[in-house]
Amino acid sequence: MPEVTILINLKTYREGLGENAHRIARAAEDVAAESGVTIGICPQPMDLHPLARHFDIPVYAQHVDGVVPGASTGHITAEALRVAGAAGSLINHSERRLTLAGIEASVQACASNRIHSVVCTNNVLTSAAAAALGPDFVAIEPPELIGSGISVAKADPEIIGNSVEAIRIVNESVRILTGAGIQSGECVRIATDLGTDGVLLASSVVKAEDPAAVLRDLVSQV
Amino acid sequence: MPEVTILINLKTYREGLGENAHRIARAAEDVAAESGVTIGICPQPMDLHPLARHFDIPVYAQHVDGVVPGASTGHITAEALRVAGAAGSLINHSERRLTLAGIEASVQACASNRIHSVVCTNNVLTSAAAAALGPDFVAIEPPELIGSGISVAKADPEIIGNSVEAIRIVNESVRILTGAGIQSGECVRIATDLGTDGVLLASSVVKAEDPAAVLRDLVSQV
Amino acid sequence: MPEVTILINLKTYREGLGENAHRIARAAEDVAAESGVTIGICPQPMDLHPLARHFDIPVYAQHVDGVVPGASTGHITAEALRVAGAAGSLINHSERRLTLAGIEASVQACASNRIHSVVCTNNVLTSAAAAALGPDFVAIEPPELIGSGISVAKADPEIIGNSVEAIRIVNESVRILTGAGIQSGECVRIATDLGTDGVLLASSVVKAEDPAAVLRDLVSQV
Amino acid sequence: MPEVTILINLKTYREGLGENAHRIARAAEDVAAESGVTIGICPQPMDLHPLARHFDIPVYAQHVDGVVPGASTGHITAEALRVAGAAGSLINHSERRLTLAGIEASVQACASNRIHSVVCTNNVLTSAAAAALGPDFVAIEPPELIGSGISVAKADPEIIGNSVEAIRIVNESVRILTGAGIQSGECVRIATDLGTDGVLLASSVVKAEDPAAVLRDLVSQV
Numbered sequence: 001m002p003e004v005t006i007l008i009n010l011k012t013y014r015e016g017l018g019e020n021a022h023r024i025a026r027a028a029e030d031v032a033a034e035s036g037v038t039i040g041i042c043p044q045p046m047d048l049h050p051l052a053r054h055f056d057i058p059v060y061a062q063h064v065d066g067v068v069p070g071a072s073t074g075h076i077t078a079e080a081l082r083v084a085g086a087a088g089s090l091i092n093h094s095e096r097r098l099t100l101a102g103i104e105a106s107v108q109a110c111a112s113n114r115i116h117s118v119v120c121t122n123n124v125l126t127s128a129a130a131a132a133l134g135p136d137f138v139a140i141e142p143p144e145l146i147g148s149g150i151s152v153a154k155a156d157p158e159i160i161g162n163s164v165e166a167i168r169i170v171n172e173s174v175r176i177l178t179g180a181g182i183q184s185g186e187c188v189r190i191a192t193d194l195g196t197d198g199v200l201l202a203s204s205v206v207k208a209e210d211p212a213a214v215l216r217d218l219v220s221q222v
Numbered sequence: 223m224p225e226v227t228i229l230i231n232l233k234t235y236r237e238g239l240g241e242n243a244h245r246i247a248r249a250a251e252d253v254a255a256e257s258g259v260t261i262g263i264c265p266q267p268m269d270l271h272p273l274a275r276h277f278d279i280p281v282y283a284q285h286v287d288g289v290v291p292g293a294s295t296g297h298i299t300a301e302a303l304r305v306a307g308a309a310g311s312l313i314n315h316s317e318r319r320l321t322l323a324g325i326e327a328s329v330q331a332c333a334s335n336r337i338h339s340v341v342c343t344n345n346v347l348t349s350a351a352a353a354a355l356g357p358d359f360v361a362i363e364p365p366e367l368i369g370s371g372i373s374v375a376k377a378d379p380e381i382i383g384n385s386v387e388a389i390r391i392v393n394e395s396v397r398i399l400t401g402a403g404i405q406s407g408e409c410v411r412i413a414t415d416l417g418t419d420g421v422l423l424a425s426s427v428v429k430a431e432d433p434a435a436v437l438r439d440l441v442s443q444v
Numbered sequence: 445m446p447e448v449t450i451l452i453n454l455k456t457y458r459e460g461l462g463e464n465a466h467r468i469a470r471a472a473e474d475v476a477a478e479s480g481v482t483i484g485i486c487p488q489p490m491d492l493h494p495l496a497r498h499f500d501i502p503v504y505a506q507h508v509d510g511v512v513p514g515a516s517t518g519h520i521t522a523e524a525l526r527v528a529g530a531a532g533s534l535i536n537h538s539e540r541r542l543t544l545a546g547i548e549a550s551v552q553a554c555a556s557n558r559i560h561s562v563v564c565t566n567n568v569l570t571s572a573a574a575a576a577l578g579p580d581f582v583a584i585e586p587p588e589l590i591g592s593g594i595s596v597a598k599a600d601p602e603i604i605g606n607s608v609e610a611i612r613i614v615n616e617s618v619r620i621l622t623g624a625g626i627q628s629g630e631c632v633r634i635a636t637d638l639g640t641d642g643v644l645l646a647s648s649v650v651k652a653e654d655p656a657a658v659l660r661d662l663v664s665q666v
Numbered sequence: 667m668p669e670v671t672i673l674i675n676l677k678t679y680r681e682g683l684g685e686n687a688h689r690i691a692r693a694a695e696d697v698a699a700e701s702g703v704t705i706g707i708c709p710q711p712m713d714l715h716p717l718a719r720h721f722d723i724p725v726y727a728q729h730v731d732g733v734v735p736g737a738s739t740g741h742i743t744a745e746a747l748r749v750a751g752a753a754g755s756l757i758n759h760s761e762r763r764l765t766l767a768g769i770e771a772s773v774q775a776c777a778s779n780r781i782h783s784v785v786c787t788n789n790v791l792t793s794a795a796a797a798a799l800g801p802d803f804v805a806i807e808p809p810e811l812i813g814s815g816i817s818v819a820k821a822d823p824e825i826i827g828n829s830v831e832a833i834r835i836v837n838e839s840v841r842i843l844t845g846a847g848i849q850s851g852e853c854v855r856i857a858t859d860l861g862t863d864g865v866l867l868a869s870s871v872v873k874a875e876d877p878a879a880v881l882r883d884l885v886s887q888v
Contacts, residue, residue, distance in 0.1 A: 456746065488746045520711065
C-alpha cells in the first residue's frame with residue numbers, strides 16, 4: 001500500500017490558532033497513530049515551533065520565501081523554518097500566490113534545508129509547470145472546488161486525473177495531493193484512486209467541533 | 223525627559239535567528255534595565271513567541287497583514303501576534319511594501335488587538351500620509367541611508383526634520399522613529415534632537431560581535 | 445458655480461475598447477459641449493493616443509507607474525502618457541492597487557510631466573493619507589458601493605462626507621471625486637452637495653446602449 | 667535554414683519612446699527586409715498601435731495580463747493587444763514578474779486571441795516550467811547577464827544549453843530565445859548554435875546612435 005498523506009491547512013482561522021492549533025494537532029497525532037496514515041498540520045508561523053516540539057506529526061509552514069537569509073524584513077526563510085522544526089512548507093497557495101521565479105527559489109531553499117516543498121497549483125498546465133521545478137509535492141487546488149462545499153467525489157474529477165497525467169510526463173516521482181473539495185473518507189479514496197498520494201484540506205477539519213472524528217472518517221477508506 | 227525608543231530589526235539575518243535572537247534579546251534586556259531606555263526587538267515570526275515569553279522587552283513582528291482571521295493562507299494576523307505575546311509590528315518596511323489600503327488595514331488590525339503599529343516610510347510626503355492613518359509610530363527610512371553605512375549624523379538630516387514637520391501638521395501625537403543611518407550614540411542624539419522619539423536599526427546591532435556594547439553606545443547620549 | 449468633473453473609466457470592458465471607446469468619447473464630447481461640464485474618459489492604453497488626438501475631451505490613463513524612464517519593462521511612465529497626449533492618470537484604482545511609495549512616486553511623476561494625478565482610495569483614513577501626497581484629485585471608492593448597483597443617493601453617504609472632512613484637514617485645495625455608486629443626475633448632485641467636485645464612474649456609461657443619454661442625465665442637475 | 671527571430675525590447679527608455687520608437691522600427695524594417703531575419707519590436711503600449719500600422723514588422727507588447735475583459739482597471743488584455751494590431755506579447759519579463767497562475771492565464775489569453783506569447787524565465791528550472799505552459803516562445807534571461815555588459819559570447823553559456831535541454835524534455839516545439847547578454851552578430855550566432863531560435867535584447871539597439879548599424883551586425887552571422 002502506498003503511503004497516504006493528509007495535510008491540514010489551519011489558514012488564519014481562529015479555530016486553528018494557539019490553543020486551538022494544539023487541539024487539532026492532538027487529534028491528528030491520535031488518528032495518525034491509530035491509522036498509520038501520515039497526517040500533517042500547517043499552522044500560522046508563531047504556532048509552528050511549539051507544535052513541532054510537542055507533537056509527533058509533521059508540521060508545515062503555510063508559506064516560505066525563497067530569499068537568502070539577510071536584509072529581507074518580513075520574510076520567512078526556509079532556514080528559519082528548519083530551525084523551528086518544520087517538516088516543510090506550502091508554497092504558492094491560492095491565497096498566497098508567488099511569481100514563478102519566487103516559487104522556484106522557495107523550492108530550492110526548501111531542498112537546501114532538507115525540508116519538504118508542497119507547491120500548490122490551479123489547473124492542469126500550472127501543475128505540470130510546478131512539477132518541472134522538482135518539488136516534493138504538487139497540490140492541485142481546482143479553483144471551482146476551493147471553499148465551495150462541492151466535494152471532489154461529486155464534482156467532475158477530470159481536472160485531477162488530467163493533472164496527474166500532465167505531471168507524470170514532466171516528473172515521474174513528485175508526490176501529488178488533491179487540494180480542494182475534500183470532505184469525507186470517500187473523497188480521500190477517490191483522490192487516491194485518481195493517482196494522487198493524499199489530500200490537502202482546511203475548513204472541514206479546522207472548523208469541526210470534533211476534529212478527530214472528521215479525521216477518522218477521512219482515513220476510513222485508505 | 224521624553225521616552226526614547228530603540229527598535230532592533232533582526233530581519234532574516236542568520237545572526238538574528240533562533241539562539242542568536244535570544245542572545246540579542248538578552249543584551250537588549252540588560253541595556254534597557256541599565257539605561258531606562260525602551261529597547262524593542264523585531265525577530266522572525268517563529269522566534270516571536272519564545273522571545274516574548276523569556277525576555278522583559280517589547281517584541282515586535284516585522285510584518286502584519288490587515289486580513290481578518292479566516293480563509294487567508296500564509297498571512298500573519300494581528301490577532302495571532304497578540305496571542306503570541308507581541309507588543310506590536312512593523313508595517314510597510316522598505317523590504318516588505320504594502321498597498322496603501324493594506325497599510326491602513328494593518329494599522330486598524332493592530333489597534334483592534336491593542337498592539338502597536340509602526341509604519342515605515344521613505345520620504346516627507348509618505349511620512350505625512352502614513353501619519354494620517356493614525357498609527358502609533360511612523361519610522362522614516364530615507365532610502366539613501368538604508369544599509370548605506372552613511373550615518374544620519376554625517377548625512378544631511380534635512381529629510382528627517384522636514385518629515386517631522388510634515389507629520390506634525392497631520393498628526394500631533396504619533397511617535398516618530400529615525401529609521402536608517404543609525405550607528406552610534408551620537409546618531410541617536412541627533413535623531414532625538416531632530417524631533418523624533420527614537421530609532422529603528424538593524425545590522426549595526428544584529429551583526430555586532432558584542433550587541434550589548436553597541437546598545438550601550440547607542441543609549442549613551444540619551 | 446464650481447467646476448464639476450465627470451470621469452468615465454472604461455476599464456477593460458469590450459464595450460469600451462477600440463471603436464467602442466471612440467463611440468463613448470464622441471458622446472462625452474457632445475454632452476460636455478452642451479452642458480459645460482468637464483467629461484473625461486479613461487481608456488485602455490492602446491486607445492489613449494488616438495482618443496486624445498481625435499476628441500476635444502481630457503483623456504486619462506487608468507494606471508501610471510512611478511518609475512523613471514529606463515530599464516523597466518512592462519511599465520507605463522508619466523512621460524509616455526504626456527507624449528501620447530494624456531491629460532492625467534488614475535492611480536491606485538481598487539482593481540490596480542499600488543504601494544504607498546508607489547502612489548507617491550506616481551503622483552510626483554505626473555506632477556513632473558504636468559499631467560493630472562487622480563488617486564483612488566477606499567475609506568476615510570486612506571483618503572486623508574492620499575491627500576497628504578498632494579495629488580490633483582482624490583477619488584473615494586467605498587468598497588461597499590463598487591459595482592454594487594447601490595447608488596450613493598440611496599446608500600448612507602456618510603463615508604463621502606467624512607472623507608471630505610478628513611481630506612480638508614490635510615489638504616485644502618485637492619479636488620475630490622465620488623468614485624462609486626453613481627448612476628444618475630441625482631447621484632451627481634448628491635456627490636457635489638457632499639462637497640466633492642465630481643464623480644468617477646464606469647459601467648453605467650460604458651455598458652449603456654446610449655451613452656450620451658446616460659451622460660445627459662448625469663449632468664442634468666449640475 | 668531555420669527561422670531566426672530578433673526581438674528588440676524598448677523598455678521604458680526615452681530613446682525608445684514616440685518618435686524614437688518609430689526611428690528604431692524603421693531600422694528594424696530595413697534590416698529585416700535586407701536580411702530575411704524576422705525582427706520584432708516591443709514598444710510601450712501607447713506606441714503599439716501606430717507602430718503596428720506604419721511598419722511591416724511584428725510588434726509585441728511588453729506585458730499582457732491574463733484577465734478576461736471586464737471590471738479590471740489598469741490592466742492590458744490580450745484582446746486589446748490584438749485589436750491594436752500586436753503580433754504578441756512578452757510575459758513575465760524580469761522587470762515585470764507574474765505569478766505562475768498569472769503567466770498561465772496570459773499564455774492562454776494570447777492563444778485565444780491568436781497572438782504570440784513569449785514567456786521570460788531566469789534559469790533552467792523556470793525555463794522548463796514555462797515550457798510546460800505551452801507558450802509560443804520561452805526567452806531565457808540569466809540574471810547574471812541582464813544589463814551586465816557581459817556578452818553571452820564570453821560568459822559561460824552553460825545555462826542556455828542546459829535550459830534548452832530541460833525545455834526540450836517538456837516541450838519539443840516551443841521556440842526559444844536567448845534573452846540577455848546579446849551585443850553582436852557573434853552573440854546571435856552562439857545563441858543559435860546553442861539551440862535557441864533567436865534573441866531578445868534591449869539597450870544595445872535602443873541606445874545606439876545608429877540602430878540599423880547594430881542590427882546589421884546582429885544579423886551578420888545568421
